[in-house]
Amino acid sequence: MNNSLVNTGRLLGAGLRALLVLTMLTGILYPLAVTGVAQALFNNKANGSEIKADGKVVGSSLIGQQNYSLDYFQPRPANGLDENSVNTQYKLILSGATNRSGDNAELIQWVKEAKAKVIKDNSTADYKVKPSEVPADAVLSSGSGLDPDISPQYADLQVHRIAERNGLPVTEVQELVDEHTQGRTLGFIGEPRVNVLELNIALKELMAKSG
Amino acid sequence: MGPVLAGVLQLIALMGALAIAYVPLGNYMAKVYSSDKHWRVERWIYKGIGANPDTEMRWTAYLRGVLAFSAAGVLFLYLLQRLQGVLPGSLGFASIDPDQAFNTAVSFVTNTNWQSYYGEQAMGHVVQTAGLAVQNFVSAAVGIAVAVALVRGFARSRSGELGNFWADMVRGVTRILLPLAFVAAIVLVACGAIQNFSGIHEVGQFMGGSQQWNGGAVASQEAIKELGTNGGGYFNANSAHPFENPTPFTNLFEIFLLLVIPFSLTRTFGVLVGSVKQGYAILATMATIWLAFIGLMWWTEFAHRAPAFEIAGASMEGKEVRFGVGASSIFAVSTTLTSTGAVDSFHSSYTGLGGGITMLGMMLGEIAPGGVGSGLYGILIMALIAVFIAGLMVGRTPEYLGKKIGTREIKLAACYILVTPALVLVLSACAMALPTPANSMTNSGAHGFSEILYAYTSASNNNGSAFAGLNADTQWFNTTLGIAMLLGRFVPMVFVLALAGSLGEQKPVPVTAGTLRTEKPLFTGLLVGAILIITGLTYFPALALGPLAEGLA
Numbered sequence: 005m006n007n008s009l010v011n012t013g014r015l016l017g018a019g020l021r022a023l024l025v026l027t028m029l030t031g032i033l034y035p036l037a038v039t040g041v042a043q044a045l046f047n048n049k050a051n052g053s054e055i056k057a058d059g060k061v062v063g064s065s066l067i068g069q070q071n072y073s074l075d076y077f078q079p080r081p082a083n084g085l086d087e088n089s090v091n092t093q094y095k096l097i098l099s100g101a102t103n104r105s106g107d108n109a110e111l112i113q114w115v116k117e118a119k120a121k122v123i124k125d126n127s128t129a130d131y132k133v134k135p136s137e138v139p140a141d142a143v144l145s146s147g148s149g150l151d152p153d154i155s156p157q158y159a160d161l162q163v164h165r166i167a168e169r170n171g172l173p174v175t176e177v178q179e180l181v182d183e184h185t186q187g188r189t190l191g192f193i194g195e196p197r198v199n200v201l202e203l204n205i206a207l208k209e210l211m212a213k214s215g
Numbered sequence: 216m217g218p219v220l221a222g223v224l225q226l227i228a229l230m231g232a233l234a235i236a237y238v239p240l241g242n243y244m245a246k247v248y249s250s251d252k253h254w255r256v257e258r259w260i261y262k263g264i265g266a267n268p269d270t271e272m273r274w275t276a277y278l279r280g281v282l283a284f285s286a287a288g289v290l291f292l293y294l295l296q297r298l299q300g301v302l303p304g305s306l307g308f309a310s311i312d313p314d315q316a317f318n319t320a321v322s323f324v325t326n327t328n329w330q331s332y333y334g335e336q337a338m339g340h341v342v343q344t345a346g347l348a349v350q351n352f353v354s355a356a357v358g359i360a361v362a363v364a365l366v367r368g369f370a371r372s373r374s375g376e377l378g379n380f381w382a383d384m385v386r387g388v389t390r391i392l393l394p395l396a397f398v399a400a401i402v403l404v405a406c407g408a409i410q411n412f413s414g415i416h417e418v419g420q421f422m423g424g425s426q427q428w429n430g431g432a433v434a435s436q437e438a439i440k441e442l443g444t445n446g447g448g449y450f451n452a453n454s455a456h457p458f459e460n461p462t463p464f465t466n467l468f469e470i471f472l473l474l475v476i477p478f479s480l481t482r483t484f485g486v487l488v489g490s491v492k493q494g495y496a497i498l499a500t501m502a503t504i505w506l507a508f509i510g511l512m513w514w515t516e517f518a519h520r521a522p523a524f525e526i527a528g529a530s531m532e533g534k535e536v537r538f539g540v541g542a543s544s545i546f547a548v549s550t551t552l553t554s555t556g557a558v559d560s561f562h563s564s565y566t567g568l569g570g571g572i573t574m575l576g577m578m579l580g581e582i583a584p585g586g587v588g589s590g591l592y593g594i595l596i597m598a599l600i601a602v603f604i605a606g607l608m609v610g611r612t613p614e615y616l617g618k619k620i621g622t623r624e625i626k627l628a629a630c631y632i633l634v635t636p637a638l639v640l641v642l643s644a645c646a647m648a649l650p651t652p653a654n655s656m657t658n659s660g661a662h663g664f665s666e667i668l669y670a671y672t673s674a675s676n677n678n679g680s681a682f683a684g685l686n687a688d689t690q691w692f693n694t695t696l697g698i699a700m701l702l703g704r705f706v707p708m709v710f711v712l713a714l715a716g717s718l719g720e721q722k723p724v725p726v727t728a729g730t731l732r733t734e735k736p737l738f739t740g741l742l743v744g745a746i747l748i749i750t751g752l753t754y755f756p757a758l759a760l761g762p763l764a765e766g767l768a
Contacts, residue, residue, distance in 0.1 A: 015279055018264050019287035022381065023353070025263040026388060027291075029256075030352040030439075031345035034393060038400045038435040042410035045401075050410040052428070052458065054418060062421045064428075066407055066457035071422050080536070084561075088336035091308050094415050096336050096427050099452035101533040101561035103684030105570075105662040106521020107765060115526050140529035141536050147455030147560045153536040192216065192224040194463020195539030204421055 057205045065202055067097075068152040074125060075169050076204045077154070077162050080141050081118055085149030099148045118143035122161070131164040153197035156185045170211055180206055219517060222541025225467055226509060229474075229545065236475050241482020241494070247390045248363045248383060249487065260385050268382035273375045274716030277364055278709060280380030281357055285324050285705065288350055292320035295346040296338075305339030306414055306429075318693035323350035325704035326358055326586060328440070328447030328556055328679035329696060331687040335429045335450050340412055347447060348436045352396075355443030355476075356387030358588030361708050362480065365592045366487045368715030369616045375720045377712070391476070392443060399438035399472055406468075407461030408434035433458055441472035444586040446556030446679045454546070454559040455535055466538050466559055470546050473555045477584035478502075480591045488616050492734035497594055499739045504583035504746065505552055508572055512544040515568040515766070524566065533561030544569075551576035554586030556679025563658070563666065563682035570662075570682065571762025574669055577676045578754045579746055580635065586677065592711045594742075598733070599628045599714075601745040605731050605738075615733060617723035624717055631710040636753045638675040638699045643668050643757065645695070652691050657684025661768070665761035670696060675703035 042050040055065045063069055068079045086098040104111035122142050123133045139157040159181045167174040184203045187196050253261070253268060261268045272280065293316050295302075300310035311319065315331055322329040323346075332338065338347065360383035367377050404410045413430040420426055433449045437459050440446060450456040460466055478498065485494020517540060519530035534543045543560035550557050551573040562573045576583075582594040599615055603625050606613030613620040620628075646652040646667050656663035666685040673680055674696040681687070687696065732738065 012283075015283040016287060018266055018381075019280075019283035019285075020291070022260075022264040022266075022284055022384075023287045023291055023349075025260050026353055026385075027345055027349045029260075030388060030393065031349040034397065035344045035348065035432040035435040038397060038404070039410050039412060039432060041401055042404040042434065046404050049407050050404050050434075051413070052409050052411075052416060052418075052430070053407055053461075057421070061418050063418055063426065064457075066461050067426070067428065068457075069420050069422070069426070071420070071424070073422065076421075084533075088333070090336055091306075093307065094336075094427055096415065096429065098333055098336060099450050099456050100333075101452065101455070101564060101683065103561055103563040103657055103682065104523075104532065105563060105658045105665075105684075105765065106519075106523045106530065106532070106566055107660075107662065107768065108523065108658050111523045111532065111564075112526065115523050119526065136528075138528070140524070140527040140531040143527045144523075144529075144532040144534075146531075146535050147533045147558070148450075148452035148457060148535065150452065150457055151535050151537075152457055155536055188216070188221055189463045192221045192228070193467055194537050194542060195218060195221070197536045201421060 055201060055205070057208060062205065063201055065199060066152050068150045069201060072204060074165065076207060077159060077166065077200050079200045080151050080154055081114070081143065081145045082149035083114060083145045097150070099150050101147045101149065102145050115143045126161055126165045128164045128168045133161060137161060152199050152201060154200055156181070156196050156198055159185070159198040159203065166207065172210065172214060176210065180210060218539055218541050219513065222513060222545070225542055226545060229467060229471060232471050233474055233478055237479050237482055240475065240479040242486060244391060244479065244483040245486035247386050248378070248483070254389060257385055257389055261381065264381055266381040268379050270379055271376035272379055274364070274377055274712040277377050277380045278712045281361065281708060282705065284384065285357065288324040288353065289320045292323060292346050292350060293317060295342055296320065299339060299342055302339070302341050304341045308337065308339040311337065314690045314693040315688060318697040321697045321700050322679065323347050323445070323447060324354055325677050325700045326354040326443070326445060326554060326589070327674060327677040327700045327704070328445045329674055329681070329700065330447055330679070331693055333451040334448055340431060343436065343449060344432045348432070348439060351436065351439040351443050351445040351447070352388050352392050353384065355392060355445065355587045356384045358586055359387045359391070359480070360384045360588065361711055362588035362591040365595060365711050365715040366484050368718035369618060370488045371719045372721060372723050375716050377715050377719060392439060396435070396438040396442050399442060400435045402468065403434040403437055403465055406465045407457070408437055408465065409458045410434040437469070438472065440557060441469045441555065442476065444473055444477065444553045444555040446550065448557065454557045455561070460559055463537050463542065466542055466546065469557070469559070470549050473553055473557065474549055474584060476587045477553055477590040480588070484591060490734060493616065496734045496739050497598070499736070500742045501582070501584040501594065503739065503743055504579070505548065508548045508552060508576055509545055512548050512569055512572050513541065515566045515572070516540050516544050519566060521566050530566055530569070533564035535560065547573055548576060550680060551678060552579070552581060552583045552585070554581045554589055554677045556673060558680050561683060562680060563684050567662070567762050567766030567768070570665060571758055571766060573680070574665070574672055574762060575754070575758065577672045577678045579750045580632070581676050581678060582746065589677065596628050596631045596711070597746050598742055599624060600632065600749065601738070601742045602731055602733065604745055605741060611729060614724055614730065617726065618718045618721050619724055624714060627710045627714040627717070631707050632749065634706045635675045635703050638703055639668070639671045640757060642671045642695055642699055646671070646691070655686040655689060655692065661761055661764040665765065668757055668761050671699055674699040677704050
């Protein structure tokens with residue numbers, strides 16, 4: 005009995021020493037080495053792909069923002085996005101999805117409301133949005149709540165509203181959207197998309213130029 | 216090009232990349248576990264441990280090594296979280312509560328990576344890199360070590376010796392996981408994943424005001440999170456978060472990472488047992504199930520049959536635009552058929568049947584291709600069951616790879632396959648019967664039940680993904696899911712190693728005309744059938760109450 009206790013203790017000691025040595029290797033040296041290479045070669049990306057407008061940082065090109073006025077292109081809904089509930093000395097973005105199932109009554113309600121709003125907001129004097137034209141990404145929340153992109157269909161749908169509210173020709177706004185539409189990588193990886201923040205920065209520049 | 220065709224092309228590209236890696240990586244891993252040379256850095260590590268890497272271990276000694284190392288891991292990770300509040304470099308984040316710290320420690324040591332916490336608001340740099348990411352490496356290395364020990368049981372004869380646990384585990388880290396993870400991490404950073412040790416970033420926003428986000432060693436953790444089939448996200452949104460998975464390419468790359476070792480291990484197995492064709496038969500079984508599941512997932516997700524998605528026009532809830540339905544479905548199937556549990560889209564918002572497919576993937580025991588190591592030993596156990604069934608049909612003593620599958624072997628195999636269903640079904644039933652656990656559900660009805668069934672399935676099979684509407688940060692769920700993860704990881708390992716010892720002691724039986732040819736397609740068919748029937752019958756009633764009821768409504 006005593007002997008087996010000693011053996012167990014010895015074995016646990018070996019386990020702990022193994023863990024500490026491997027922590028040095030994989031928990032300290034490895035992340036530091038990756039950070040060194042990353043900071044040296046890909047500085048901007050390693051620090052969050054921050055993006056500037058008029059010389060000021062206005063966010064990250066990878067992180068979607070929610071509070072655009074209707075003068076600008078709207079992002080996807082983010083009903084799963086939250087703010088931190090612990091360590092509240094910070095006001096952190098808490099990424100997340102709604103996790104609602106397809107038959108969830110609340111989700112069905114959100115979709116109906118979002119669809120009605122998209123149709124209303126984007127219908128102008130000479131352009132009426134049909135319900136069938138509203139793409140799914142315009143009414144459903146993303147997985148992260150931070151989706152930086154919208155589908156090209158949703159961007160196209162907003163062109164008339166943007167043009168009317170900002171006094172720009174529809175063709176110019178459409179051109180802007182087309183310039184910012186990214187196809188699939190290598191033609192087949194992922195889905196076509198438009199980065200909302202980059203598009204809105206370009207829109208602001210266009211307004212400054214014509215305004 | 217339509218999204219369906221794009222999905223098919225992405226799948227073909229993925230298969231091509233896996234096929235290119237298969238032989239070199241599989242052969243390399245076989246060499247890693249049969250070489251008698253030690254690297255200098257490994258000698259230092261063995262000196263630090265105080266272990267002789269050349270001592271051969273019987274199964275009991277090997278198991279003691281696994282358990283001692285894992286126990287030390289749980290203890291260390293628990294203490295690290297409990298002390299976070301006073302550790303420097305932790306962004307001033309508070310310590311983690313005892314029940315959640317227990318759950319998280321067990322979760323990462325068992326290669327599950329179930330998370331009842333929100334990464335970005337709870338875990339500082341020290342716990343993330345020196346605690347969680349370390350277990351991403353070593354829990355994966357332990358899994359491969361146990362699989363290699365089982366393979367040695369088949370390959371060796373008249374010897375109960377299965378190799379040295381410390382050498383196998385350390386080599387898994389130094390020679391396989393660490394070099395691959397380093398390269399993968401750099402690729403991820405080059406595409407936009409973040410990698411820094413700065414504090415909380417406060418940056419301006421387009422419309423004014425500011426937003427705060429975390430810095431962190433994300434890319435380095437993301438790489439090993441996929442490669443080691445771990446799955447614990449740096450951020451709550453896991454691989455849906457743009458800092459973890461910034462582009463369509465990184466998405467496909469991450470799916471590749473989480474599949475490449477489990478698939479290539481079948482080559483390692485073939486080389487070590489002296490017949491690469493045996494490895495191909497296992498590979499074919501895994502690939503058949505994996506491809507069939509992806510096909511089914513595409514069918515239900517593109518059809519998007521659910522009230523909310525029919526109004527919206529596609530099943531894009533919980534999915535990112537840059538990935539779309541096609542690639543998200545490949546990710547979802549791959550992460551639940553391995554023991555990864557990382558998600559690039561949220562399974563709770565898949566169609567009813569789609570959610571059922573992710574659950575069934577885990578229920579199969581995660582063997583197609585399964586977790587690193589655990590997938591291989593899991594499917595070899597099923598192979599024993601399959602030859603046993605075939606043996607019953609023709610009235611012959613079953614044998615596999617020249618070893619007789621006698622009473623002792625089949626008992627151990629049967630015990631192995633009973634562990635997880637028992638945990639899943641008993642604990643789910645308890646949670647449903649008690650008054651309070653149901654308060655954690657976000658959805659009601661069939662989907663609410665699915666949230667709980669998913670949680671215990673994920674924990675017991677060491678997957679770690681979730682129907683994340685379930686609020687799992689309660690004492691009940693932290694504790695019971697923690698127990699499910701522990702038992703679901705280590706009890707099966709006991710049976711695997713006992714089996715390895717028992718097989719290794721046998722002398723090989725010669726191949727005769729009556730031997731079932733386990734390298735032929737007929738056997739692959741038999742194995743696929745055995746896997747589906749055994750699991751299907753076990754879980755069918757539970758699935759009928761949850762995802763099937765929702766999907767067929």
